Amino acid sequence: MTGLRLEALCAGYGGPDIVHDVSLELGAGEIVALVGPNGAGKSTLLKAVAGVARITGGSLRLGGTDLVALGPSGRAGAGAAFMPQDRNVFRTLTVEENLAVSAWGCPDIPERKAEVAALLPAITEYLHRTAGRLSGGQRQMVALAMTLMARPKVLLVDEPTAGLSPDLVTRMLDVLQGLAGDAGIGILLVEQNARAALQRADRALVLVDGRVRRSGPAAEIAVEPDFGAIFFGAAA
Amino acid sequence: MQLILNSLASAAILAPAAIGFTLIFMLFHYANFAAGALAMSGAFAAWSANIGFGFPIWASGLFAMATCAALLVLTDRLVFGPLRGRSGGTLLLVAIALSFILENIVRFFYGSQIRSFDLPLTGPTVLWGLRFTPQTLTVIGVSAAATLGIGAILAFTPLGRGLRAVADNATLAAIRGLPVQRIELAAVAMAGALFGLSGTLVGLDLAIEPNLNWALAIPVIAAAVVGGLGSPLGAAFGAVIIGLAEEFTVAFISPPYKGAVGFAVIALVLVLRPQGLFGTAVERK
Numbered sequence: 409m410t411g412l413r414l415e416a417l418c419a420g421y422g423g424p425d426i427v428h429d430v431s432l433e434l435g436a437g438e439i440v441a442l443v444g445p446n447g448a449g450k451s452t453l454l455k456a457v458a459g460v461a462r463i464t465g466g467s468l469r470l471g472g473t474d475l476v477a478l479g480p481s482g483r484a485g486a487g488a489a490f491m492p493q494d495r496n497v498f499r500t501l502t503v504e505e506n507l508a509v510s511a512w513g514c515p516d517i518p519e520r521k522a523e524v525a526a527l528l529p530a531i532t533e534y535l536h537r538t539a540g541r542l543s544g545g546q547r548q549m550v551a552l553a554m555t556l557m558a559r560p561k562v563l564l565v566d567e568p569t570a571g572l573s574p575d576l577v578t579r580m581l582d583v584l585q586g587l588a589g590d591a592g593i594g595i596l597l598v599e600q601n602a603r604a605a606l607q608r609a610d611r612a613l614v615l616v617d618g619r620v621r622r623s624g625p626a627a628e629i630a631v632e633p634d635f636g637a638i639f640f641g642a643a644a
Numbered sequence: 645m646q647l648i649l650n651s652l653a654s655a656a657i658l659a660p661a662a663i664g665f666t667l668i669f670m671l672f673h674y675a676n677f678a679a680g681a682l683a684m685s686g687a688f689a690a691w692s693a694n695i696g697f698g699f700p701i702w703a704s705g706l707f708a709m710a711t712c713a714a715l716l717v718l719t720d721r722l723v724f725g726p727l728r729g730r731s732g733g734t735l736l737l738v739a740i741a742l743s744f745i746l747e748n749i750v751r752f753f754y755g756s757q758i759r760s761f762d763l764p765l766t767g768p769t770v771l772w773g774l775r776f777t778p779q780t781l782t783v784i785g786v787s788a789a790a791t792l793g794i795g796a797i798l799a800f801t802p803l804g805r806g807l808r809a810v811a812d813n814a815t816l817a818a819i820r821g822l823p824v825q826r827i828e829l830a831a832v833a834m835a836g837a838l839f840g841l842s843g844t845l846v847g848l849d850l851a852i853e854p855n856l857n858w859a860l861a862i863p864v865i866a867a868a869v870v871g872g873l874g875s876p877l878g879a880a881f882g883a884v885i886i887g888l889a890e891e892f893t894v895a896f897i898s899p900p901y902k903g904a905v906g907f908a909v910i911a912l913v914l915v916l917r918p919q920g921l922f923g924t925a926v927e928r929k
Contacts, residue, residue: 459819460819480815480819481818481821481824484818490819495815495816498808498812498817500811500812506809509802509822510821512806513821513823
C-alpha cells in the first residue's frame with residue numbers, strides 16, 4: 409500500500425476523544441467519502457490526519473512515512489495536503505502569492521503554477537486579485553489550487569462545497585473527480601451533500617459518534633435503506 | 645521648508661523602529677512597548693562599537709542591528725514565547741516591565757550621562773536657505789533605504805510572502821507546509837535589527853542616553869498606530885506624520901509639549917480612525 413493508511417486511529421482536541429478506532433486505506437486515484445451526521449467527527453478525522461487535531465492512539469502512515477510524529481508542515485511535506493472548510497486562503501495575499509507560498513521552498517514554482525492552471529483554468533482569471541476579495545466559489549477553487557501546488561499524494565478535503573451555489577457544487581465535485589482520475593491523487597472527502605459525494609466516491613465510510621458505522625463501496629452505501637436515517641442519528 | 649526637513653529627520657529615526665514594532669504586531673498581535681528600550685539599547689551597542697572597539701560608524705550601526713536582533717530573539721524566546729496566546733493586555737504589561745529591565749541594565753553598565761559617537765566636527769551646511777548637517781542627510785538617506793528595503797523584502801521575496809502568510813493565518817501556513825517557526829524567527833530578528841538601526845540613527849542625530857527609552861517608545865508606537873497596526877508601509881508614513889507633528893509643536897507651541905504629541909496623536913487616531921491610515925477595519929466578534 410503506497411497511499412494513506414489509518415489503523416485504529418483515535419483523535420480529539422485535548423479533551424475526550426472525538427474519533428475512535430477508525431481504520432481506512434486510501435490508494436492513488438481513489439476517492440473515499442466520509443459521510444455521517446453533523447458532529448460525527450468527520451472533520452476532526454481529516455484534521456487529525458493533517459496534524460491540526462491531536463492523535464491519541466493508533467497509527468497513520470503515508471507510503472513508508474509515519475505521519476504521527478510530524479507536525480502539520482511535515483505532513484504537508486510528506487504529501488498529505490489538507491483543504492480546510494473555511495479560512496483556507498491567505499486573505500491579504502493575491503491569488504498568485506497564495507499559490508507561491510503553498511509551494512514553499514520549491515525551486516520550480518512557475519512550472520507548478522502552470523500545472524495547477526492547467527488543472528484549474530478558472531483561477532487564471534483572478535491571479536492578481538487579493539484572495540479576500542474573491543467570491544466563495546473562487547475562494548474554494550484557490551484553496552484547492554493551493555493544495556495542488558505541493559503536488560500532494562493525497563488530498564484531505566473538508567466540505568469543499570459549503571456555501572456554494574448548486575452549479576458550483578457540481579463543478580467543484582467534478583474537479584475533484586478529475587483530479588483523482590487524471591492526476592492520480594487519492595482524495596479523502598468530507599462533503600455535506602452526501603449523496604453527491606457518494607456518486608463520485610469509490611468507497612465510503614459512515615461515521616456516527618466518531619466510530620465507523622459502515623464501510624464499503626460508495627454505490628452500495630448510497631442505496632442502503634437506512635442511509636437517510638443515519639444522517640438523523642437514528643440508525644442502530 | 646526647514647521645518648519639513650527637521651520633521652523628515654525625526655521621522656527617519658522613528659520609521660525603522662515603527663516598522664519593527666508593526667512586524668511584531670503583525671505576527672503575534674501584541675504591542676511590544678519595549679520598542680523604545682530596544683532602540684535605546686541599539687544606540688548604546690553602536691556607541692560601544694564606535695567608541696569602545698573603534699569601529700567606523702557604519703560598522704557600529706551594523707553591530708547595533710546584530711545586537712538588537714539577537715536581543716529581541718532572546719527576549720522573544722525567553723519572555724514572549726512562553727506567553728503566546730495570552731491576552732494583549734498581559735503581553736503589554738510584560739513588555740513595559742521588559743523596557744524597565746533593559747533601561748536599568750543599560751544604566752548599570754553605562755551610567756546616566758549623555759554620550760555621542762566619535763564623528764568629525766562639521767558645521768551645518770546652508771543650501772537654498774536650509775540648514776543641515778551631513779548626519780541629517782545620512783539619517784534620512786539610511787532610513788529611507790531601510791524602509792524601501794523592508795518593503796521590497798515583504799513584497800517581492802519568498803520570505804516576505806511567507807511572513808505575510810504567517811501573519812494572515814499561522815495555522816493555514818503550517819498546513820500549507822510553511823516553516824512557521826523559522827519565518828517567525830527571521831521576522832523577529834528583522835524587527836530587532838530595525839530597532840538597532842533606529843538606535844544608531846538617534847545617536848547620529850541627537851545624543852545617547854538611557855532616557856531615550858521613553859523618548860522613543862511613545863512616538864514609535866504612535867507612528868505604528870497612525871499608519872495602521874500591521875502595515876509596515878503605514879508605519880513609515882505614520883513616522884512622517886509624528887515627525888511633522890513633533891516639529892510643528894516645537895515651532896508653534898512649546899518644546900516641552902513635544903513629548904505629549906505621541907499620546908495626543910494615538911488618542912486622536914483611536915477616536916477618529918481606529919484602524920489607522922493604512923490598516924483594515926476588523927469586526928469585533
